Amino acid sequence: MCWIATVDRSDDVDDTRLGIAPPQLDPAARQTPPRNAFRSATVAKLDLTDRSTILVAVDTQTDSRQRILTAARDLIHARSYTDVGVAEICAQAGVRKGSFYHYFPSKRDLTLAVLDLSLAEAKERLLDRAFDNRLPPLQRFDRLAELSYELQKERYDLTGRVLGCPVGNLATELATQDEPIRVATACAFARMQELIGGTLAAAVAAGELPEMDLAATAQAMVAYYEGVLMLAKTENDLEVIRRLLPSLRHIRVPKTTI
């Protein structure tokens, strides 16, 4: 669904990607915005040669789903899955319960979607930046430690608490009770392990690190990473991260010799 509006050129409009192909835009469409329309605006610079305005394509799809997701992500991260109810999530998202169940069949499905969202965010803001191939292998661990500290600090500044790792928190709370969530969190850890394993392999190939059990060392690093965040959360002290996480680079599991 699409709607077109003209926006004065002086408006501060962000030039973002167009979610809808130009042929579907109808310049003659009505100009009154539908309910909630401006929540998901995307901008299309079309023909500007004889216009003084920018045409804006507005995706009328509501953003209720997204609001539910982000509300759930924040509440569950700050507390726990079981402690945060659907009613509270709806209240924070500004929707009613029926809307919630329109978008998510169950609380668990919402939480699996929250996990996907958290992973996407961690990928963009943490993993891709830390494990950038342009960085020397060992420096990636330092980068990981720095970025992790910064992200935890961000939440701390908002909430007054060290919140720990959203994946680790959910795994710890639910692994014994909810198999799909256990599997999803285990997959998340496995992905992080792969990234670390790739870095370790590069470092060994470059002669920067000695031979070792790569898979086990990568997994041990994931364990250490999660453990440090757990301790920082328990102490409610960001300095625990700063003090302990840089030593991630020294974690080693030697090859087993029979």
Added chain:
Amino acid sequence: MCWIATVDRSDDVDDTRLGIAPPQLDPAARQTPPRNAFRSATVAKLDLTDRSTILVAVDTQTDSRQRILTAARDLIHARSYTDVGVAEICAQAGVRKGSFYHYFPSKRDLTLAVLDLSLAEAKERLLDRAFDNRLPPLQRFDRLAELSYELQKERYDLTGRVLGCPVGNLATELATQDEPIRVATACAFARMQELIGGTLAAAVAAGELPEMDLAATAQAMVAYYEGVLMLAKTENDLEVIRRLLPSLRHIRVPKTTI
């Protein structure tokens, strides 16, 4: 409250400590056991010179409190604090709700008592045995890894699940929401850190380990330990413990040089 009974000497009676001082024992007390009395027996070897029996002092205090404690310990360890209700704990303990609140003012107070119980058990079955002064320092970490595996296996054989560390589980779930529990779990971690720190100091003094930041290394080891248990729980795989935990001995945080 105390009651005395004579027990035939051939009975297999454990020689344990006496909770009640001898002058309070009345040899003429009646010999019929009160309700639930045998649940909390303590043994007193008194005057045996002209007797063929052992006198047993039986504490008549009911064991309802203890049953509530152990029920809560098992349920909360297997699931989570928020997910286990008071009603369910009472059902498993075989008491009614009023009894629960007779012994514990609140669910949180129960959980603090559960933490104390878990710590006492960990001290007896894990920490005192692993950190036995008769063991060479580095062997203590190996012993810690072995015993931890055995204890987790014990729960796994009963429940079909790797349950993780009860302290770490509670910390992760509740640190941001319940200050007394956060503090209690932080204290538990600090105690483990002290034991480890003492072992590290001994190893450094014996020339078995190089200089390092002792406090940070001990804390890093606690983090690694907890992280490994979390991963094993997430994977629901005891072998994760076997593969990763022995490397605990290699964790190092060097002294910071300015």
Added chain:
DNA sequence: CACGAAATTGACTGACCAGTCAACTAGTGG
């Protein structure tokens, strides 16, 4: 026996839980 203390019971309180679903609203196209 009587009495006081300890222990137990369980109905009750006010609140919250995940999920259901008929009714309604909004938008689009014919």
Added chain:
DNA sequence: CCACTAGTTGACTGGTCAGTCAATTTCGTG
């Protein structure tokens, strides 16, 4: 106008929650 689709509402269902507390039972002592 109507039909259809997408989205929203919120009362309802059957259940659970932590905690309260008067009544009852049990225990120990004199």
